[in-house]
Amino acid sequence: MPSSPCAPEEVRRVACVGAGVIGGGWVAHFLARGYDVTAWDPAPDAEEKLRRLVDAAWPALTQIGLADGASPDRLTVAATVEEAVADAQFVQESAPEKLELKRSLLARLDAAAPPGVVIASSTSGYPMTDMQTEAADPGRLVVGHPFNPPYLIPLVEVVGGEKTDAAAVEWASRFYKVAGKSVITMERELPGFIANRLQEALWREALHMVANGEATVKEIDDSITEGPGLRWAFMGPCLTFALAGGEGGMGHMLDHFGPSLKSPWTRLEAPELDDTLRAAMVDGCDEAAGSRTIAQLVAERDQGVIDVLRATGRLPRQRAEGTDAIPHTPSTMGDEK
Numbered sequence: 001m002p003s004s005p006c007a008p009e010e011v012r013r014v015a016c017v018g019a020g021v022i023g024g025g026w027v028a029h030f031l032a033r034g035y036d037v038t039a040w041d042p043a044p045d046a047e048e049k050l051r052r053l054v055d056a057a058w059p060a061l062t063q064i065g066l067a068d069g070a071s072p073d074r075l076t077v078a079a080t081v082e083e084a085v086a087d088a089q090f091v092q093e094s095a096p097e098k099l100e101l102k103r104s105l106l107a108r109l110d111a112a113a114p115p116g117v118v119i120a121s122s123t124s125g126y127p128m129t130d131m132q133t134e135a136a137d138p139g140r141l142v143v144g145h146p147f148n149p150p151y152l153i154p155l156v157e158v159v160g161g162e163k164t165d166a167a168a169v170e171w172a173s174r175f176y177k178v179a180g181k182s183v184i185t186m187e188r189e190l191p192g193f194i195a196n197r198l199q200e201a202l203w204r205e206a207l208h209m210v211a212n213g214e215a216t217v218k219e220i221d222d223s224i225t226e227g228p229g230l231r232w233a234f235m236g237p238c239l240t241f242a243l244a245g246g247e248g249g250m251g252h253m254l255d256h257f258g259p260s261l262k263s264p265w266t267r268l269e270a271p272e273l274d275d276t277l278r279a280a281m282v283d284g285c286d287e288a289a290g291s292r293t294i295a296q297l298v299a300e301r302d303q304g305v306i307d308v309l310r311a312t313g314r315l316p317r318q319r320a321e322g323t324d325a326i327p328h329t330p331s332t333m334g335d336e337k
């Protein structure tokens, strides 16, 4: 890959190829961050749908703050894919999740985009190694996996394929950060990346339960939104479970609940919980906690739950601010349902 024609901070023009749910969401995000955006999508009604999506997203984007000069008027819809990427400084591909289509489209984008410009795919799970097979310059192709909607959910997972240049991965990671995203740059390819691998595990169990009549869709959704989901908005599953071990943290949690990994709770194959895995989990949690004590983490978690409840309209302000706010929380939520 020739070196990128500009630094991530200098990018002004972005091309979005494929303008459905995710491509359209990317368009809205980049417009809100003040970029000129050129989009292309082969569907006959694509432009109308895209402009509708941007208009619908704009009030939320205005509420969270627009970049100077940001405007939906800075969107151009191109007649061909070649025209869309001709003077782009970054390309985001969000076409349907079909491997053959991704392969040929990425090769076409590579042939049409200026040399050195980084091209990212929104794929939900294909490794870039499998998608970059037909491109003349596979070195500039990276995965930039967003979350729906890309204009509100911060995370982008960035990873290259076997033929991707490390410089392209680094450039894309920096660019997404400059463009207001929260980035995880993965060192190695993993089908489904990190978050979808986790989401799919949960999803698989949800489908098992529904298929077997063990739980309803509502029960499954409520079990997350009224339960662990409140914690996950600000503290990940590992540190959350470390607190399940009380003052003993992750070590005690694993010794106490580890054997239940083999219980019939799950249909998934459980990993062998050997000493190495135990140590990796304990060390990882210690590192994530940093200088924070268990008590500090508990206070942080509790405050976070209150903030999320308040933010989602499930906690009246006066109760949240009282000293007895936490004991009242469950009945308050129940009242509102």
Ligand SMILES: NC(=O)C1=CN([C@@H]2O[C@H](COP(=O)(O)OP(=O)(O)OC[C@H]3O[C@@H](n4cnc5c(N)ncnc54)[C@H](O)[C@@H]3O)[C@@H](O)[C@H]2O)C=CC1
Residues within 6 Å of the ligand: 017, 018, 019, 020, 021, 022, 023, 040, 041, 042, 043, 046, 093, 094, 095, 096, 097, 101, 105, 122, 123, 124, 125, 145, 146, 147, 148
């Ligand atoms: N929907 C989601 O929640 C998420 C989807 N993704 C990924 O984003 C990508 C797009 O998915 P969605 O937006 O959900 O699909 P979608 O079906 O909403 O949009 C796909 C768009 O691509 C267009 N298209 C069809 N053939 C094309 C081609 N040859 N070149 C360019 N565009 C073409 C379609 O007209 C359509 O507008 C997929 O790779 C998907 O895995 C990633 C994160 C989340």
Ligand SMILES: C[N+](C)(C)CC(=O)CC(=O)[O-]
Residues within 6 Å of the ligand: 124, 146, 147, 148, 196, 199
């Ligand atoms: C459903 N999905 C696998 C396409 C979801 C994602 O890839 C990310 C998300 O938005 O949750």
